[in-house]
Amino acid sequence: MISVSQYQLGTWDLSELAKNPKSPAFQKQIKGLENQAKKFEKIKSKLDPKMSSKKFMDILNQVEEISEKMSKIGGYASLSYSSDTQSDEATSLMTRMSKLGSDISNKILFFDLWWKTQVDEKNAKRLIKDAGELSEYLAHKRLIAKYSLSEPEERIINTLDVTGISALVKLYDKITNAFEYQMKIGNKTKTMTREELTNYVRDTKPKIRETAYKTILGKYNENKGVVGEIYQNIALNWKDEGIDIRGYKTPISMRNIGNDVDDKTIEALLTVCKKNAPVFQKFFIQKAKMLKMKKLRRYDIYAPAAANIKEKNYSYNKSVKLVFESLGKFSNTLEDFARKVFNENHIDSSVRQGKRDGAFCSTLTPKITPYVLVNFTGKSRDVFTLAHELGHAVHSQAAQDRSILVQDAPLPLAETASTFSELLLYDNISDKISDDEKKIMLSEKIDDLYATILRQSFFTIFEIDAHKQIGEGTTIDEISKTYLQNLKLQFGKSVDVTDDFAIEWSCIPHFYHTPFYCYAYSFGNLLALSLFQRYKKEGQDFVPAYIDILAAGGSKKPEKLLQEHGLDIRSTKFWQEGFDYVSEQVKTLSSLN
Known part of the structure; x- marks a missing residue:
């Protein structure tokens, strides 16, 4: 293990990816990749479902090689751009490499389509069986293919998506990103973007938090006709294409299958989240005491709980x-x-x-x-x-x-x-810091756990209800009523929720961009909390199992991978362990007050 005595702030070294994008060596890297992709295209005429496993694996190895080379070149461009977004050189390189990536993907796409749609079940099983760590990857591609249509139909959907669902999402972004918010700060009225205004929902002053929320929600309420209509059409498109044409069971099933998880697993996760809302309700009652308030309003949930305590700085x-x-x-x-x-x-x-x-x-x-x-x-x-x-x-x-x-x-x-x-x-x-520091850290931590677990799962519960309502024909006001009931269930009696929050659903871009995405946050965070609880019970005996789970990468279906380590994510008992950890943290915070 190499030990460095002092770590200093600085920039990264990207020379392992490419030395200099203007050099002949970099051009040679690109040329080599393009030639390899052209050579790969010649495989098209030799594809045969009856080919030997060895030949099939040789083709997959070529896909891996092309992917690695493209990832290095594309990675260099995107990392250079991230470290200096104002650089014309980095911006230009990023554009060029995005185009190159798209060209390379199109050249090798035929193999993916062939595997998903042209290989009969018997030969597919034979090839999957001999594919080692790529078995699950190949099987998942075939599973998604069950919901694929013929090539001409897919082409029609892709063409219509540009002026259909993709256009609706762009329209939502265009309208909402153009919103300007005016808010009075002291004696001045400032014009702000939503990003700037959102900082004020974490302000130390209750009136400023309330005004910030009312300013954001008011703007969406003024435009509820158009943003609501866009959402209804996105949900109807999701139903028409996903359920009526492709044959998925429910709207959320489309996302679950894409994520390679079972419907039953997500049902268990959401059931446990709903049942454990009181854990966070206790926290909000604690937070009200810390803020010296009788009861939190929905405007106050992200208020800094320890504004009067000086925060420690870390080198x-x-x-x-x-x-x-x-x-x-x-x-x-x-x-x-x-x-x-x-x-x-x-x-x-x-x-x-x-x-x-x-x-x-x-x-x-x-x-x-x-x-x-x-x-x-x-x-x-x-x-x-x-x-x-x-x-x-x-x-x-x-x-x-x-x-x-x-x-x-x-x-x-x-x-x-x-x-x-x-x-x-x-x-x-936590045992090296003062009680005051611990109070800040713990309060911030539970805030984050609320935002990434409970809030996200209730978002998903709302989406399930909203998609069902929209499929049956509903109004924007009825969708807002459903959302308000969802908030009241989430907060119980711990937080006052005013009617202006009924429109908040229309401010959540995930609902528009990627329906049913939000539960992935709840899943990931609760899974880590449940694993941590196992570690606290089993100590060092748990370490090899944890490293094994990480080492699997994406080679196994989540249920199967975790089952191998005695963890049943289809059961509510497993997810409850994560909430037991949150409950302990809320008790600890209570003891510090």
């Missing part, structure tokens, strides 16, 4: 070492994976003009250590963000022996290691 060096230490207490293997990101200078951490906001982890190929971007300012939130993104990097490296086609975990499992790393960090530092 970057200390933060990095804290994350290493937290991972190392659990497993040296995970700590080594995290250190690799720093040892190879694959992290961009400094805050600077032109750099992309937020944080992410980018895994390009199994052979290359992931790249991590954070904007570190020294707040405790930044330390947790660092742990979160390094968790993603750890997950990728645990699965580094997998094919590029199955290294990434499916969407519901994608937040497992990131959330688990945050839990390890909190567990490590």
Whole structure:
């Protein structure tokens, strides 16, 4: 293990991906990739369902090679752009490489279509059986193909989507992104974007929080006719195409099958979330006390609970070492994976003009250590963000022996290691900090758990109801009534919910862009909490099982993978373990007040 005494803020080194995009060597990289894709096209005439398993695997290996080469070149362009979005050179390269990626994908697409639609069941089973770690990947492609139509029909749907559902989503974005919000701050009236205005919902002053929400909701209410009509048509399109034409069982089944999870698993997850709403209701009662309020209003749920306590700042060096230490207490293997990101200078951490906001982890190929971007300012939130993104990097490296086609975990499992790393960090530092610091950290943490678990699951419960209502014919006001009832069920008597929140559903872009996406947040976070509870019970005996789960990447269906480790995600009992952890944290916060 290499030890660095001081970690300093800085930028990453991308030379492993490409030395210089203007150099002949880079052009040679592109040319080589294009030639390989052209050569691959010649396979088309030789495709035969009766081909030997060896020949079939040779073709898949070529797909892997092309994917890895494209990922390196495309990754260099997107990471360069993220580190300086104002650079004309980086922007131009990004555009060129996106075009190249699209061209390469189109050249190799025929093999994917052939596998999904031209291979008979008997030969498909034979080829899947001999495909090793790619078996589940190939089987899932065939499962999705069951809902595919003929090529001419698919072409018609793709063509009509451009002026249909895709156009509706663009229209929603165009209308809502053009909204200008005017809000009085002190004696001045400021014109703001929604992004700027959203900062005020976390303000320390109750009146400002209320005004910020009313300003946002008021704008959507003024435009409810048009944004509501767009939503109704998106939901009807989802039903007409998904259920009536393709033959999915329910609207949410389309998303579940895409995520490679069973309907029963998601039903169990949502049932447990609904049942455990009182866990967070207790937290909101606690938070009201911390804010010296009789009762929270819906305007107050994201208020900083410890505005009167000075927040501690963390140096970057200390933060990095804290994350290493937290991972190392659990497993040296995970700590080594995290250190690799720093040892190879694959992290961009400094805050600077032109750099992309937020944080992410980018895994390009199994052979290359992931790249991590954070904007570190020294707040405790930044330390947790660092742990979160390094968790993603750890997950990728645990699965580094997998094919590029199955290294990434499916969407519901994608937040497992990131959330688990945050839990390890909190567990490590909670006994090293003062009660006041712990109060801030714990309150922020439960805020986040509410936003990523309960809120997201209730969003999904609303979508199920709304899609059903819209399918039967309904009005925008009735959809709003359903949403308001959903909020009241979620908060119970712990929070006052006013009628202006009835329109909030129309402010949630996920409902428009990607119906039923939101439960993936609840799934990922609750899964990590349940695994953490297992760790607290079993100690070091749990470590090999956890690393095995990460190492599977996307090579196994989530139910099957977790069942192998004695975890039944189809049962409500499993999901309850995650809520037991939240309940413990709420009790701890109560004892600090």
